[in-house]
Amino acid sequence: MKTDFLIKCYPNLEKELLQEIENYSLLKTFTSKEYIVKQGQNIRYLPVIYNGCVKVFCNEDSIDFLLYFIESGESCIYSFAHIHDTKPAEFSAITELDSELLLLPIDKVMLWIKKFPSLNSIILNNYKKHYNDLLNTTKQIICYNLEDRLIEYLKTKSKLKESNLLNLSHQNIAKDLGTSREVISRLMKKLSVKEIVKQEGRKIKVL
Amino acid sequence: MKTDFLIKCYPNLEKELLQEIENYSLLKTFTSKEYIVKQGQNIRYLPVIYNGCVKVFCNEDSIDFLLYFIESGESCIYSFAHIHDTKPAEFSAITELDSELLLLPIDKVMLWIKKFPSLNSIILNNYKKHYNDLLNTTKQIICYNLEDRLIEYLKTKSKLKESNLLNLSHQNIAKDLGTSREVISRLMKKLSVKEIVKQEGRKIKVL
DNA sequence: GAAAAACAGTGACATATGTTACTTTACAAA
DNA sequence: TTTGTAAAGTAACATATGTCACTGTTTTTC
Numbered sequence: 001m002k003t004d005f006l007i008k009c010y011p012n013l014e015k016e017l018l019q020e021i022e023n024y025s026l027l028k029t030f031t032s033k034e035y036i037v038k039q040g041q042n043i044r045y046l047p048v049i050y051n052g053c054v055k056v057f058c059n060e061d062s063i064d065f066l067l068y069f070i071e072s073g074e075s076c077i078y079s080f081a082h083i084h085d086t087k088p089a090e091f092s093a094i095t096e097l098d099s100e101l102l103l104l105p106i107d108k109v110m111l112w113i114k115k116f117p118s119l120n121s122i123i124l125n126n127y128k129k130h131y132n133d134l135l136n137t138t139k140q141i142i143c144y145n146l147e148d149r150l151i152e153y154l155k156t157k158s159k160l161k162e163s164n165l166l167n168l169s170h171q172n173i174a175k176d177l178g179t180s181r182e183v184i185s186r187l188m189k190k191l192s193v194k195e196i197v198k199q200e201g202r203k204i205k206v207l
Numbered sequence: 208m209k210t211d212f213l214i215k216c217y218p219n220l221e222k223e224l225l226q227e228i229e230n231y232s233l234l235k236t237f238t239s240k241e242y243i244v245k246q247g248q249n250i251r252y253l254p255v256i257y258n259g260c261v262k263v264f265c266n267e268d269s270i271d272f273l274l275y276f277i278e279s280g281e282s283c284i285y286s287f288a289h290i291h292d293t294k295p296a297e298f299s300a301i302t303e304l305d306s307e308l309l310l311l312p313i314d315k316v317m318l319w320i321k322k323f324p325s326l327n328s329i330i331l332n333n334y335k336k337h338y339n340d341l342l343n344t345t346k347q348i349i350c351y352n353l354e355d356r357l358i359e360y361l362k363t364k365s366k367l368k369e370s371n372l373l374n375l376s377h378q379n380i381a382k383d384l385g386t387s388r389e390v391i392s393r394l395m396k397k398l399s400v401k402e403i404v405k406q407e408g409r410k411i412k413v414l
Numbered sequence: 415g416a417a418a419a420a421c422a423g424t425g426a427c428a429t430a431t432g433t434t435a436c437t438t439t440a441c442a443a444a
Numbered sequence: 445t446t447t448g449t450a451a452a453g454t455a456a457c458a459t460a461t462g463t464c465a466c467t468g469t470t471t472t473t474c
Contacts, residue, residue: 143272180432389423389424392424393423
């Protein structure tokens with residue numbers, strides 16, 4: 001059943017709600033690097049991550065920058081900011097890995113929130129989590145230099161992938177951190193000297 | 208009655224909820240520059256702004272930086288991130304002007320949310336607004352230079368004060384933008400040359 | 415009004431980051 | 445193996461911002 005993983009993550013969901021979700025939601029498979037939400041488009045579904053990993057980022061003045069990752073297994077819900085209005089998305093979301101997402105229709109979610117307190121509290125909690133993630137991202141950007149942010153980024157990636165060998169190009173990193181490839185190359189060299197990372201061919205080993 | 212302004216701003220609040228708020232909330236007057244929430248302290252109240260203006264900021268690595276303002280008349284609710292837990296605040300909030308706030312006890316709010324759908328939707332909406340404010344702040348920091356951010360800041364201040372003559376020291380500005388006084392002096396000079404602002408004694412005129 | 419305190423102006427220099435232009439390396443396809 | 449392509453390395457320079465040291469100005473306090 002589509003809702004099995006929901007029951008596991010949130011044991012107090014009402015039976016009636018689970019039935020509704022079963023009836024109206026869509027379990028969809030995304031391959032890696034597929035757009036789930038594209039900045040500027042309207043949002044019609046509230047995605048819940050069944051497995052995989054999703055990257056949320058933003059574009060402004062033709063600069064991309066990473067906001068945060070939604071981790072696999074977390075069953076995160078997002079796009080909350082668009083539950084109450086019909087404005088186009090102010091961010092993009094893309095799968096980091098092959099992922100399965102449960103898509104809940106926004107209009108249904110609005111009804112369910114009013115009817116089922118359990119869903120409401122899940123949504124508030126998720127809002128809170130993303131708010132804190134964003135706050136942390138902001139803090140990092142203001143208070144730390146690129147080198148520190150790069151280290152944090154590599155650590156996060158490494159944790160998400162559960163491996164210290166990352167298949168990341170300098171170009172990709174640069175895009176996530178909102179800077180240029182050359183700058184990342186320069187910093188990676190610095191981190192290699194400090195023995196924080198090791199460039200092994202086209203892969204990066206986090207030490 | 209304490210709740211009169213709430214009725215005005217949110218006409219669909221349930222009568223029973225208004226009565227509860229009347230019974231359990233606290234209408235408190237704050238003078239300008241008084242702390243409402245101090246980073247690191249526990250939050251026991253959800254403040255709703257009756258009138259005045261509140262600045263929300265954050266401290267990291269001994270650098271202060273402005274997150275956003277909560278505007279007078281908006282009846283904004285915040286501190287939502289702490290409704291569900293008892294962690295200390297990750298930000299500070301301080302009155303910009305003399306202000307009156309309605310303080311709702313957190314434990315009561317948690318009960319009310321479950322019972323009254325109208326309150327719930329207000330909270331979700333406010334969450335959304337602050338989320339967007341924070342996202343904008345982040346965008347600005349990443350994508351624009353200090354000069355642009357300073358212009359934005361002065362415009363915002365000017366709008367909040369409903370006056371183009373601001374009583375701001377360079378030191379204060381520097382603190383809000385997370386930089387140093389000298390840098391602000393340098394930029395203010397630049398903006399004076401461009402005739403975007405005019406320094407009149409110790410006051411700043413926004414043109 | 416004099417002294418003290420707070421605030422502002424400014425030049426000089428340090429550093430981080432962005433940018434350009436080009437070379438070198440790694441990998442994959444033919 | 446050769447060759448083409450994407451990725452990485454790198455030097456040189458531009459610019460934005462941070463920092464220091466000092467001077468000058470305004471406001472407050474006595």
